[in-house]
Amino acid sequence: MKTIIILLSFFVLSAVFTGCKKDKKNDPAVNNPPPPTNENEIITTVKLYITDSITNTTVVKGFSDPDGDGAQPGSFSNNGTDSSFVLMPDRTYFCKLYFLDETKSPVDTLSKAIGGDEGYVHMIFYNGDPSATGNYGNVILAQSPNYAVQLNGSNIKISYLDLDNGPAKGYAQRNIGLYTKFRTASSPGTALYPLRIALRHQPGTEANSSAKDGTYAPGSTDVEITFKVGVY
Amino acid sequence: MYFGAKAQCALSLSGQVTDLDDGQELEYSIVTLAELNQTTTTNRHGRFVFNNLCAGNYKLLVQHFGCKDTVITVQLQQSVKLQIRLPHSAFELTEVDVMDKRKEMRNTQVVSELSGAELDKTKGQSLGDALKNITGVTTFNTGATISRPMIHGMQGYRILILNNGIRQEGQQWGNEHAPEIDPFIAKKLSVIKGANSIRYGSDAIAGVILVEPGDLPDTASVTGEVNLAGFSNGKTGAASAILNGYFDRLKNFNWRVQGTYKRGGTVRTPSYFLSNTGIEEKNFSYTLGYHYKKVGVEVYYSQFNTIVGVYKGAHAGNLTDLKNAYNRSKPLDSLAAFSYEIDKPYQDIAHELAKANAHYHFAARWRLKLQYAWQYNIRKEYDLHVPLSQQSNVKPVADLDYRITSQTMEGLIEHDNIRSFRGQFGASFMHQSNVYLGRFFIPNFLNNTWGTFLTERYVKQHFEFEAGLRYDSKSLQSYYYNNNQLVSPLLKFENITYNSGIIWKPDTTFNLLGNVGSAWRAPAPNELYSNGIHHGVGAIERGNSDLKSERVYNVTVSAILKRKRISAEIGAYVNKFENYIYLDPSGKSELTIRGAFPVFNYLQADANISGIDAQVNLKIFSHLHLIAKGMWVRGWNESINDHLVYMPSDRGEVQLKYEFDFKQLLKENYVQMNAQYVCKQWRIPEGGDFASPPGEYLLAGVEAGTKITMGKQALYVGFSVTNLLNTVYRDYLDRFRYYADAQGRSYNVRLRIPLTIYDKK
Numbered sequence: 001m002k003t004i005i006i007l008l009s010f011f012v013l014s015a016v017f018t019g020c021k022k023d024k025k026n027d028p029a030v031n032n033p034p035p036p037t038n039e040n041e042i043i044t045t046v047k048l049y050i051t052d053s054i055t056n057t058t059v060v061k062g063f064s065d066p067d068g069d070g071a072q073p074g075s076f077s078n079n080g081t082d083s084s085f086v087l088m089p090d091r092t093y094f095c096k097l098y099f100l101d102e103t104k105s106p107v108d109t110l111s112k113a114i115g116g117d118e119g120y121v122h123m124i125f126y127n128g129d130p131s132a133t134g135n136y137g138n139v140i141l142a143q144s145p146n147y148a149v150q151l152n153g154s155n156i157k158i159s160y161l162d163l164d165n166g167p168a169k170g171y172a173q174r175n176i177g178l179y180t181k182f183r184t185a186s187s188p189g190t191a192l193y194p195l196r197i198a199l200r201h202q203p204g205t206e207a208n209s210s211a212k213d214g215t216y217a218p219g220s221t222d223v224e225i226t227f228k229v230g231v232y
Numbered sequence: 233m234y235f236g237a238k239a240q241c242a243l244s245l246s247g248q249v250t251d252l253d254d255g256q257e258l259e260y261s262i263v264t265l266a267e268l269n270q271t272t273t274t275n276r277h278g279r280f281v282f283n284n285l286c287a288g289n290y291k292l293l294v295q296h297f298g299c300k301d302t303v304i305t306v307q308l309q310q311s312v313k314l315q316i317r318l319p320h321s322a323f324e325l326t327e328v329d330v331m332d333k334r335k336e337m338r339n340t341q342v343v344s345e346l347s348g349a350e351l352d353k354t355k356g357q358s359l360g361d362a363l364k365n366i367t368g369v370t371t372f373n374t375g376a377t378i379s380r381p382m383i384h385g386m387q388g389y390r391i392l393i394l395n396n397g398i399r400q401e402g403q404q405w406g407n408e409h410a411p412e413i414d415p416f417i418a419k420k421l422s423v424i425k426g427a428n429s430i431r432y433g434s435d436a437i438a439g440v441i442l443v444e445p446g447d448l449p450d451t452a453s454v455t456g457e458v459n460l461a462g463f464s465n466g467k468t469g470a471a472s473a474i475l476n477g478y479f480d481r482l483k484n485f486n487w488r489v490q491g492t493y494k495r496g497g498t499v500r501t502p503s504y505f506l507s508n509t510g511i512e513e514k515n516f517s518y519t520l521g522y523h524y525k526k527v528g529v530e531v532y533y534s535q536f537n538t539i540v541g542v543y544k545g546a547h548a549g550n551l552t553d554l555k556n557a558y559n560r561s562k563p564l565d566s567l568a569a570f571s572y573e574i575d576k577p578y579q580d581i582a583h584e585l586a587k588a589n590a591h592y593h594f595a596a597r598w599r600l601k602l603q604y605a606w607q608y609n610i611r612k613e614y615d616l617h618v619p620l621s622q623q624s625n626v627k628p629v630a631d632l633d634y635r636i637t638s639q640t641m642e643g644l645i646e647h648d649n650i651r652s653f654r655g656q657f658g659a660s661f662m663h664q665s666n667v668y669l670g671r672f673f674i675p676n677f678l679n680n681t682w683g684t685f686l687t688e689r690y691v692k693q694h695f696e697f698e699a700g701l702r703y704d705s706k707s708l709q710s711y712y713y714n715n716n717q718l719v720s721p722l723l724k725f726e727n728i729t730y731n732s733g734i735i736w737k738p739d740t741t742f743n744l745l746g747n748v749g750s751a752w753r754a755p756a757p758n759e760l761y762s763n764g765i766h767h768g769v770g771a772i773e774r775g776n777s778d779l780k781s782e783r784v785y786n787v788t789v790s791a792i793l794k795r796k797r798i799s800a801e802i803g804a805y806v807n808k809f810e811n812y813i814y815l816d817p818s819g820k821s822e823l824t825i826r827g828a829f830p831v832f833n834y835l836q837a838d839a840n841i842s843g844i845d846a847q848v849n850l851k852i853f854s855h856l857h858l859i860a861k862g863m864w865v866r867g868w869n870e871s872i873n874d875h876l877v878y879m880p881s882d883r884g885e886v887q888l889k890y891e892f893d894f895k896q897l898l899k900e901n902y903v904q905m906n907a908q909y910v911c912k913q914w915r916i917p918e919g920g921d922f923a924s925p926p927g928e929y930l931l932a933g934v935e936a937g938t939k940i941t942m943g944k945q946a947l948y949v950g951f952s953v954t955n956l957l958n959t960v961y962r963d964y965l966d967r968f969r970y971y972a973d974a975q976g977r978s979y980n981v982r983l984r985i986p987l988t989i990y991d992k993k
Contacts, residue, residue: 027635030665031720033676033711043825065825071763073822198552198827217564220616221550224827 042068043110043223045100048197050085050182053092061085063225066102076225084228087156089187094161097124097178099199099223114199115178119164120210121203121219124177127196128152144174144214153193154229157183164212171210184231192228199223241286245306247314249278249294255693257740258318261296277740294318317693340698340733340747341426342790342803344368349900351421353935353950355982356461356470356494359415363441366423367861368803368845370880373966374408375543376466376499376975377511378579381411382965383425384805384843385865385879386438389753392428393441396532398587399432401638401664402609405674405756408967412536412583412609414515416459416472416492419446425845426805427751427786429729430700433660433683437751437784437807448486448521448530449478453991457984465954465978466509467570468496475987476519484524491516497572502958502976506968507568508541508575526593536583541574544616546971550827551922554770557971558923580612580630601644610635615767633669638662655688666757673764674757675712681705687731696735703728706754710761723760725781727752743792751786755779759813759834765824769967770922772822772829773815779836783810802846812839814869814876817919830922837871841879859887866915874917880965881913881928900939900948907932913964926969929961948984953977 028034044065051058061082065074076083087093101108114122127138128151141148147160160175167173202212202219211218249261257278264271265282267290274280285308292304292314299318306312344366346354354362360371360379371379372387380387388407393400395413403409415421421443428436449455454477461470476488494513498505517534545563557563587605594600612630644658664679687700706725711718731749755776762775790803816835821828843865850858862884867876889904912928935952958977962969 028667028669030667030676030678031711033667033672033713033718034669035718036672036713036716046825063825065823069765069824069826074824217556221553221826223825224550224552225823225825226828 036067036070042101042103043099043199044068044102045098046197046223046225047098047100048227049096049098050087051094051096052088053094059085061227064102068103082227084192084230086230086232087182087184089184089231091184093182093184095180095182097180097197111178115162115176117165119176120166120169120171120174121201121212122164122176123174123200123202123212123214125196125198125200125216126151126158126177126180127194127198127216128154129194144172147175147177147214151193151195153188154195154231155185155188156195156229156231157185159183166210166212169210171212174212174214187232190230190232192230194226195229196224196226241284243285243287243308244281244283244311245285245290245292245308245314246279246281246312247316249274249280249296249316249318250693251299252317252319252693255737255740258296258299261294261318264293264295266291266293340696340735340745341424341428341788342745342792342801343422343424344801345420345422347420349937351418352948352982352984353937353952354421355416355459355472355984356463356468356980357415359411359413359421359441359443362415363421363423366421367801367847367863368425368843369423370863370883370965372407372878373963373968374410375506375509375546375966375968377496377509377540378408378410378542380407380409381441382880383423383438383441384807384845385841385867385876389435389756390437391439391441392432392436393443394432395443395585396445396534396587397589397603398585398605398607399435399640399662401607401640401662402581402583402636403611403634403674405758408542408579409611410540412538412581413443414472414492414513414517414534414536415443416470416474416515417445417490417517417534418443420444425803426747426788427729427731427749427784427807429704429727429751430685430687430702430731430749431656431658433702433704434681434706434727434751434753437753437782445488445519446476448488448519449476450486450523451991452478452480454478454989455991456987456989458987459982459984461980461982463496463978463980465975466496466499466511467572468494468511470494470513475989477989484522486521486523488519489516490518495572498568498570500570500976501973502955502960503973504562505568505570506543506545506563506972507565507571508544508573508578510572510574511538511540512574513538527590528592529588529590531588532586534585536585537581539574539578539580542577542579543968543972544575544577546968551770551821551829552827554922554970563972576614577616578614580614582608582610584608597648597650599646599648601642601646603640603642603644605638605640607638607640608635609638629670631671632673634666634674635668636664636666638664649691652691653688654691655686657686659684672712673762673766675710675761677708677710677757679709680707694737696733696737698731698733700731701728702730704752708754710757712761721777723754723777725754727781727783741793741795745788745790745792747786747788749786750783752781752783754781755813755834762834765826765829770829772824772831774831774833776834776836779813779834780811782813782836784808785810797851798849800846800848802844804842804844806842807840809837809839809841811836812869812876814839815920816872817917819919835871837869839870839876840866840868841876842866855891857887857889857891859885859889861885869917872917875915877917877920878965879913879915881911881915881925883908883910885909894938896941898938898940901937903934903936905932905934910963923970925964926962929959929963930957931959931961932956944988946986948986950982952980954980 047062049060062077099111101110138149150157159181160177161179162176164174164176199222200219201222204211249258259276261274263280272280287308290306294302294316296318358379360381363369363381370382372382373379383391388404393411423441425439428440456475459472472492474490478486492515496511499509514537519532521530585607589603591601611634613632615631640662642660646656648654661682666677683704685702689698704727708723711720729750733747736744760775760777762773766773785808788805793800815832818831821830845863847861864882865879867879869876885908887906891902893899908931913925933954933956937950940947955977960973
């Protein structure tokens with residue numbers, strides 16, 4: 001009798017212990033795999049609008065990867081010619097970055113959210129030579145809220161013009177980098193230099209929702225494309 | 233030679249009792265001297281002795297379970313030493329018991345086991361970590377909490393794991409997927425090293441790992457055991473209890489219930505914490521058995537549930553991130569503190585197993601075994617990546633979600649000792665269905681595999697010879713979207729494997745084993761169909777749907793020596809692979825919106841994996857033992873003329889153990905010092921890795937154990953310190969070596985409390 005009581009209590013305990021967590025009933029049929037819809041937003045396209053402050057003309061350079069980071073590779077727009085461009089020396093340009101999800105109809109402009117509600121967990125970094133160590137090839141000229149860097153190679157000075165919603169979420173005021181001012185110096189020659197643009201997503205934990213601290217290090221990369229830019 | 237004065241009755245009659253057929257020493261033989269009404273039983277080596285005998289004629293009756301009673305007439309003029317060989321009995325019932333008690337046919341390959349005190353030392357560790365104590369076995373880790381066993385450098389689908397006799401089926405293709413087995417159910421962990429497809433079918437290329445519970449009791453009793461283990465690093469605790477019994481009223485029924493709970497927090501390297509490396513595990517199992525004369529039936533159900541955190545710093549967005557992580561001396565979040573919380577990224581896995589088996593002795597020396605098992609493995613992985621606008625209070629949806637259901641059926645006919653032949657003939661069938669929700673990485677599929685085999689062994693006292701043949705057929709139907717089109721390719725694989733082995737046993741102290749065999753495995757779903765970024769590894773992997781089955785031809789030679797002062801085991805093996813499947817670095821990168829990723833393609837090649845495992849145990853003084861182990865593995869890709877990736881480096885281990893007794897209270901005491909040296913793995917393929925392998929390292933440890941007896945209750949206690957010197961190191965076979973150091977020092981304690989609630993004996 002004692003044995004039966006021990007056994008019964010064990011059955012009950014283990015059932016309570018683990019709960020009935022098996023989702024077997026909801027398993028889909030094997031011959032019906034989930035079609036590749038992307039309910040979550042994915043970034044498929046990056047567009048860099050560069051406006052010359054003197055002539056007021058705007059040039060667009062783009063990169064597109066139709067399935068985000070899926071199996072199909074991405075490429076620079078206009079048959080790849082968008083991968084490089086040339087800026088005039090000693091000139092100021094105003095640049096705007098757009099991130100789009102072109103799998104949705106109508107096209108979803110994700111940079112709106114990145115610049116708005118999601119600003120406190122995103123930051124864009126413009127780097128010079130990606131293989132350089134120590135600040136990734138930049139010289140940091142000023143910190144947030146007036147973040148500015150100077151890229152090595154092209155010597156372009158980039159000042160960040162936008163602010164995030166950090167204070168509304170209880171964090172320090174920082175920049176994002178969707179709107180920037182590019183100031184070119186005198187021409188370093190006719191060579192092309194790397195201009196790497198990386199969108200860093202820097203969420204924290206449930207306790208501390210943002211890991212953004214003004215540096216590249218925290219978080220992970222959602223977008224990384226490297227243009228080649230000449231200044232001459 | 234005595235010239236006995238009649239008053240001198242000082243002669244001795246001693247001897248050894250062995251099995252006539254295989255020379256096995258027969259413990260517990262009953263030897264009776266009829267004239268003097270004296271009885272004794274033989275010891276572990278089958279030896280007995282009668283002293284102080286007078287010269288004369290004696291009749292010696294020798295009896296052993298399963299053997300024919302034998303009477304030997306001795307004319308005792310001087311002390312004699314007899315060698316008594318008992319033949320098998322012809323009685324049906326005793327045949328049954330002998331076959332039951334005889335383990336499944338011993339192999340012509342080396343079987344290494346962990347049982348008893350050696351197994352106790354590993355309680356609380358994961359299965360992979362426990363098996364590391366066997367020479368030739370290493371682990372491939374994803375940090376300290378996810379450990380996959382490797383035999384001779386091979387893992388995943390090249391190893392077969394039998395969980396209580398059933399092949400463990402989950403998502404074995406993932407390097408970061410540990411086997412979903414609770415080592416607390418085991419009374420014995422065994423590793424058969426070498427190609428073993430004859431008996432078990434596909435995947436037994438490097439060997440087979442057997443996780444075996446103890447026998448259920450067959451006398452009225454309720455006994456059990458409680459095991460507790462604690463580890464200071466990670467503040468991890470594990471508790472497991474087993475209760476087994478034999479019903480007093482309901483004769484012939486026996487049962488077992490078992491449960492385990494394990495909880496651990498953040499693991500620490502010598503310099504910092506690795507954030508989010510907690511683990512929680514909840515497992516239980518039930519067994520019910522019935523045995524009556526020639527029939528036995530057993531049903532078993534087990535559940536394994538675990539949530540394991542994946543180190544946050546190990547998330548590589550792209551190659552840039554990976555290289556940056558590797559170049560940092562300390563990870564970014566090195567100021568993290570200890571916590572039991574498990575946050576993203578983490579894995580949430582549940583594994584259910586239900587099995588029923590029966591055996592029936594339908595004739596003297598013949599037995600039929602049938603087995604059916606159902607397994608359901610559900611694996612969910614939650615990435616660190618949070619979609620753009622996901623609220624933290626919304627229930628997280630798993631990024632990867634796979635559910636695989638496997639049903640296996642097996643029938644086996646065995647015969648024991650007919651004209652020195654023992655053999656098995658069997659057939660098996662497996663039906664598997666895999667579905668995924670969430671992100672695609674491997675497709676949905678239906679897998680049907682069936683096989684049939686025959687193996688015979690010729691057993692004599694000084695040698696054994698074995699040969700076996702098997703045929704397998706597998707069909708794999710997959711379903712997935714390719715360029716937004718639903719495709720359902722069907723692949724078929726057929727294989728014949730064979731095996732032949734020999735054991736030479738000149739005496740009971742030395743065995744020489746030789747084995748030649750072949751094994752196969754079908755390509756894994758990720759090797760066939762993966763296409764895209766393998767998150768967390770920083771690479772694009774492209775599967776190859778034209779891959780054929782991988783085949784191996786294996787030759788193993790082993791020598792086992794067991795003498796009084798020295799015992800040793802050394803094994804050398806050569807594996808020649810045809811169509812070895814591996815990830816080839818293409819040298820090219822592909823641009824995606826997330827950056828440039830190097831591309832790896834799954835290819836096939838002729839390859840070679842060979843090596844030596846060696847272990848020596850030396851008794852220096854009566855209580856002092858020196859144990860030395862060494863492992864060497866060489867993997868070579870013949871097609872590209874380069875090393876194979878992820879082969880373990882050469883390593884050696886030395887242990888010094890002192891055993892002693894201390895009064896009546898503390899018995900079976902021991903103190904031991906260990907040192908393990910692992911060489912740097914410089915034998916790596918070019919371009920196959922993002923960072924150079926870490927350097928060599930030395931790990932030291934101490935351990936001690938005792939048995940405390942309080943009245944009738946025994947208590948087994950063990951202490952140990954692992955990574956005693958708090959060595960800073962990274963291991964080549966650990967995915968986290970790009971990001972962080974390995975675990976630092978840990979103070980560990982374990983307690984085993986055997987329970988006897990009641991025992992009629």
